Amino acid sequence: MCLAVPGEILRIEGATPLEKMAQVKFGVIEKSICLAFLPQAKVGDYVLVHAGIAISIVQQDEAQRIFTYLDEIGESNP
Amino acid sequence: MKFVDEFRDAQAVRKYTEAIHNLITQSWTIMEICGGQTHSIVRFGILDLLPSCINLVHGPGCPVCVTPLETIDKALAIAAKPNVIFCSFGDMLRVPGSYSDLQSIRAAGGDVRIVYSPLDCLSIAEKNPEREVVFFAIGFETTAPGNAMLVKRAEQLGLRNLFVLVSHVLVPPAIGAILSSPQNKVQAFLAAGHVCTIMGMQEYDDLAKKYQVPIVVTGFEPLDILQGLYMCIKQLEQGSAHAENQYTRSVLEQGNHPAQQIIAEVFQVLPRKWRGIGEIPQSGWGVREKYQAFDAEYHFRLEAIQVNEPSQCISGQVLRGLKKPYECAAFGAQCTPDHPLGATMVSSEGACTAYYKYRRE
Amino acid sequence: MSDTIFEDMTCPLPITTHPKVLMAHGGGGRLMNQLIDAMFRTLFTEVQPHDGAVLEFPQNKLVMTTDSFVIRPLFFPGGDIGMMAVNGTVNDLAMCGAKPLYLSVAFILEEGLEMATLWRVIQSMRQAADAVGVQIVTGDTKVVERGHGDGIYINTTGIGVLQCKQAINPSQVQLSDVVLISGDIGRHGMAVLMQRENLAFSSQIESDCAALTEPVMALLEAGIEVHCLRDATRGGLAAVLNEVAIASGFQIDCIESSIPIDSAVQSICELLGFDPLHIANEGRFVCFVAAKDALRALEILLRYDQCAAQIGTVTNGRPGLVSLQTAFGGGRILDMPSGELLPRIC
Numbered sequence: 001m002c003l004a005v006p007g008e009i010l011r012i013e014g015a016t017p018l019e020k021m022a023q024v025k026f027g028v029i030e031k032s033i034c035l036a037f038l039p040q041a042k043v044g045d046y047v048l049v050h051a052g053i054a055i056s057i058v059q060q061d062e063a064q065r066i067f068t069y070l071d072e073i074g075e076s077n078p
Numbered sequence: 079m080k081f082v083d084e085f086r087d088a089q090a091v092r093k094y095t096e097a098i099h100n101l102i103t104q105s106w107t108i109m110e111i112c113g114g115q116t117h118s119i120v121r122f123g124i125l126d127l128l129p130s131c132i133n134l135v136h137g138p139g140c141p142v143c144v145t146p147l148e149t150i151d152k153a154l155a156i157a158a159k160p161n162v163i164f165c166s167f168g169d170m171l172r173v174p175g176s177y178s179d180l181q182s183i184r185a186a187g188g189d190v191r192i193v194y195s196p197l198d199c200l201s202i203a204e205k206n207p208e209r210e211v212v213f214f215a216i217g218f219e220t221t222a223p224g225n226a227m228l229v230k231r232a233e234q235l236g237l238r239n240l241f242v243l244v245s246h247v248l249v250p251p252a253i254g255a256i257l258s259s260p261q262n263k264v265q266a267f268l269a270a271g272h273v274c275t276i277m278g279m280q281e282y283d284d285l286a287k288k289y290q291v292p293i294v295v296t297g298f299e300p301l302d303i304l305q306g307l308y309m310c311i312k313q314l315e316q317g318s319a320h321a322e323n324q325y326t327r328s329v330l331e332q333g334n335h336p337a338q339q340i341i342a343e344v345f346q347v348l349p350r351k352w353r354g355i356g357e358i359p360q361s362g363w364g365v366r367e368k369y370q371a372f373d374a375e376y377h378f379r380l381e382a383i384q385v386n387e388p389s390q391c392i393s394g395q396v397l398r399g400l401k402k403p404y405e406c407a408a409f410g411a412q413c414t415p416d417h418p419l420g421a422t423m424v425s426s427e428g429a430c431t432a433y434y435k436y437r438r439e
Numbered sequence: 440m441s442d443t444i445f446e447d448m449t450c451p452l453p454i455t456t457h458p459k460v461l462m463a464h465g466g467g468g469r470l471m472n473q474l475i476d477a478m479f480r481t482l483f484t485e486v487q488p489h490d491g492a493v494l495e496f497p498q499n500k501l502v503m504t505t506d507s508f509v510i511r512p513l514f515f516p517g518g519d520i521g522m523m524a525v526n527g528t529v530n531d532l533a534m535c536g537a538k539p540l541y542l543s544v545a546f547i548l549e550e551g552l553e554m555a556t557l558w559r560v561i562q563s564m565r566q567a568a569d570a571v572g573v574q575i576v577t578g579d580t581k582v583v584e585r586g587h588g589d590g591i592y593i594n595t596t597g598i599g600v601l602q603c604k605q606a607i608n609p610s611q612v613q614l615s616d617v618v619l620i621s622g623d624i625g626r627h628g629m630a631v632l633m634q635r636e637n638l639a640f641s642s643q644i645e646s647d648c649a650a651l652t653e654p655v656m657a658l659l660e661a662g663i664e665v666h667c668l669r670d671a672t673r674g675g676l677a678a679v680l681n682e683v684a685i686a687s688g689f690q691i692d693c694i695e696s697s698i699p700i701d702s703a704v705q706s707i708c709e710l711l712g713f714d715p716l717h718i719a720n721e722g723r724f725v726c727f728v729a730a731k732d733a734l735r736a737l738e739i740l741l742r743y744d745q746c747a748a749q750i751g752t753v754t755n756g757r758p759g760l761v762s763l764q765t766a767f768g769g770g771r772i773l774d775m776p777s778g779e780l781l782p783r784i785c
Contacts, residue, residue, distance in 0.1 A: 002114050002220040002272035003298075003712050004328075006081035018230060027079040027706030029640045034197055037223055037337040046081055048275065048328050049710075051167070052195020053224040055334060056275045058081055062326040066301050070090060073097045073308070079706060091767045123769025168712075192636055194711065300767065415777045435774045 004050035006058050007033070009043050024049060081327075085299030086122070094304035095127040098311060105131040106314050107263050108307070109256070109399050111249060112270035113140035113425065114298045120432045122300045132307070135263075135399035136432065138252050138352065139270055141217045141245075142169045142425035143397065146351040147385040149216075149245045150175035156212055156243065156378055157183045157190050163206060165199050166214040168192045173424045176385050196221075196228040203232070203240040212374050215242040220272040222246050222363060223337035226344035229365070229372045243374035244364055247350055249273050250281040251361035256398050257289040264399050266292040266310045268303070271325035276341075278333025282321035290319040297325040344369055353421045354394035391420030396429050403430040410434060450558040451477040460552040465582025475580060478557060482565040483544070485574040492576035494541055497600055502537035504528060505596040511589045513556065515634040517626070517645030520591055521563035523721060526650045527672070528597040529571050533655040534668040534724065536607045537599030539573040544595050546580045549588035560591060571650040573597070603659045609686035611666040617733035618691060618751040621654060621724050622647065622744035623699040624676050628718035629707055638711075644703050649722030654743040663736045664729035671723050674776050677716040679725050680751075680761045681775040690756030693773065694764050699746040717776040727753065 007024035012035060014020035022035040024047065034053045035041055046058040110116060116136045119125060125134065138144050154175045157164035164180070171181045171192065184190035189209075193199060196213055203211040215225040225242060232240040249270060256262055269282055274295045286293045292313035296306030306324040313319065323329050341363070350362025365373040390408040395401040403409050403422065413419040415431050422428035463470040480486060487493065508524045529539045544564070548557065568575055605611070627646040632638070651670060658665055667687070669679045676698065684691045700708075700715045708715050728736045733749060740747035756762070761773040 002112065002218065002270060004220070004272050004275075005710050006079070008080070018227075018234065026710055028703045029706045029710075031640050031710075034195070034224070034227065036227060037334055037340075039336060048272070050220055050272060051224050052197055053227070055220065055223070055272065055337065056328040056330075059327045063081060063084070065326060066085065066305055067090065069305060070093055070097070074093065079709065082709065086766060088766045088768075120771065121765075122767060123765040123771045124767075126769035127767060194638055435772065 111139040136429035138397040143421035241374040246363035393420040393422040403433040500601040504531040518648035521560035524593040525567035532599035547592040612687035616753040623746040625704040625715035625718040647722035667727040685759040693751030
């Protein structure tokens with residue numbers, strides 16, 4: 001379940017927290033997305049979007065872990 | 079696309095599969111809970127890359143598959159009403175009820191509309207004040223915040239013509255039900271990264287401890303699944319049993335609090351029937367009495383429905399990992415994606431569909 | 440596609456008198472004749488005045504095809520039903536190796552259709568016909584009651600002249616044939632779906648609706664040994680490959696990473712959960728050519744579209760099977776799409 005796609009926040013608007021929306025760029029296309037569940041998100045952040053709702057901010061340093069973990073495995077099993 | 083393409087890197091995929099081959103010393107049965115994981119595994123041909131002693135089982139993590147037959151029939155009854163605009167995710171359109179499906183209702187003249195987001199229903203309701211707009215709110219925990227938001231925004235906008243037909247299901251009770259079954263063969267789980275993005279890790283820590291099984295929460299790209307499998311097998315080989323987070327770029331230990339808050343405000347925990355499995359206590363969410371005015375079940379006062387599930391369908395056993403799709407007598411014969419008999423052949427994530435389309439074994 | 444043709448010519452039927460199609464416009468009497476004269480004959484100038492058209496043909500073999508167009512919405516980014524009605528039939532002729540000569544056109548109009556809409560469609564058909572050099576020589580009009588049609592349905596039947604000695608069809612496909620695609624896939628279906636379902640994305644995807652006669656004729660004139668041509672319409676690339684695999688009795692092996700897909704199409708497919716290989720195209724074709732001519736054929740296709748590519752080969756595996764090699768060397772079966780294209784959240 002739960003197809004969620006990462007996109008970059010270009011603009012944020014909305015008078016109240018409940019109405020907070022972001023213009024998010026996915027590859028070459030843009031869409032307006034609900035940002036109400038990520039009060040700390042800012043322009044330039046990447047967010048994961050599911051069914052028009054942003055559910056998390058992509059932790060960019062953690063994104064590298066998948067590759068550093070691989071290096072660690074490689075070192076212990078030459 | 080950034081944060082997508084990197085996790086499909088062929089060289090890294092090769093290295094992870096080599097590492098798994100080097101690590102594993104015996105057969106293990108691992109269940110991947112989520113339909114999105116199934117889809118990815120099949121789409122990227124990951125099964126071909128894994129050692130044959132890994133028995134990867136597809137679990138009940140497909141909300142389309144497990145939505146109870148009664149709920150589908152209620153949806154069809156509502157969608158057929160002349161004044162209703164029935165909005166749904168595309169996934170639900172071909173799901174067969176006892177006698178029909180949403181696609182057929184649409185063909186017969188019902189106003190059935192596909193929406194990308196639950197919030198799209200707000201403008202539909204605003205533009206059609208004299209019609210009753212109903213959203214089919216199915217899904218696991220990932221989709222619940224959006225559905226709850228729909229209700230809150232409808233309340234805020236003073237909309238009186240917007241309703242939700244809710245059939246949310248929860249993952250941890252399903253894992254509990256699978257592990258409590260005396261016929262269970264599953265030794266470890268790959269849990270759903272987007273569900274945990276909302277709910278956090280706590281429930282999985284508890285499950286791992288209670289049932290002494292490794293549970294690794296993973297993302298959905300090939301590298302996520304392979305790293306998750308590696309971490310899972312490592313635990314199994316070492317005899318450890320705890321919950322681990324592979325998907326750290328999205329899942330925080332505490333999950334998403336604002337999302338959890340809105341869910342708690344709008345929904346309450348209920349027992350839910352899972353198609354093919356049966357009722358699991360405390361395994362679903364329904365609308366709280368406070369928001370009754372938006373509850374489609376309350377508004378339309380639907381009668382109890384007699385349902386009719388074909389007897390040859392073994393999707394319950396497939397969903398629990400007890401049987402593989404090709405072990406079903408109807409598989410590929412009376413039951414195909416074009417005319418599915420049950421839950422797991424209906425959705426594009428269903429285990430039976432995945433096997434039919436991509437492997438045909 | 441520019442809109443200047445529509446600005447130059449205003450709708451000939453006085454809007455104040457008959458702004459919409461009436462049942463009487465299909466009744467065979469004065470109103471119908473007015474519709475035909477004012478709307479159709481103004482632009483379809485080759486239409487002959489009798490019940491049928493008497494035509495001149497050269498000595499070669501003739502090819503005939505027919506197709507009906509029921510698309511909704513009628514207008515979408517990059518095209519409309521009129522353009523499709525001409526190009527679709529012209530392309531079916533091209534897939535047989537034929538140059539188009541004549542088209543017939545039959546309209547089924549829904550009562551209540553705006554005349555201005557009909558006029559736009561007629562203009563579009565004229566433009567498409569001129570672009571490929573085909574004449575619309577005869578036609579028919581019917582009107583159905585409100586609620587019994589989607590505005591306009593169009594049938595076009597085309598006749599063309601065969602331009603090659605060899606037969607071109609799936610039974611001509613041979614072992615080791617190379618599979619080429621004429622351009623990037625997935626545009627038309629996505630353009631239509633986004634318009635129809637009101638999916639608001641910033642990037643406008645345009646349909647690839649176009650006539651394929653020129654690149655096909657270029658292949659034939661260059662002496663390329665073409666065994667089979669198929670345009671990848673409904674069901675997309677997946678449907679075409681499966682149909683040819685089944686009809687030819689061979690296996691087709693493709694490499695996923697070689698299939699050209701525009702990045703906007705890719706992004707939207709990721710977002711909505713579609714498979715680009717299942718999406719309809721209206722200006723793309725697949726060709727099966729003898730291996731010895733593959734490189735030359737690709738060079739020719741690249742002159743018309745820089746996204747043309749070699750995507751696979753015909754092999755001796757399981758008859759009727761289409762296999763796709765993924766980026767990791769693993770494989771999957773590319774199955775025939777089941778029917779309606781639906782977005783998913785799961």
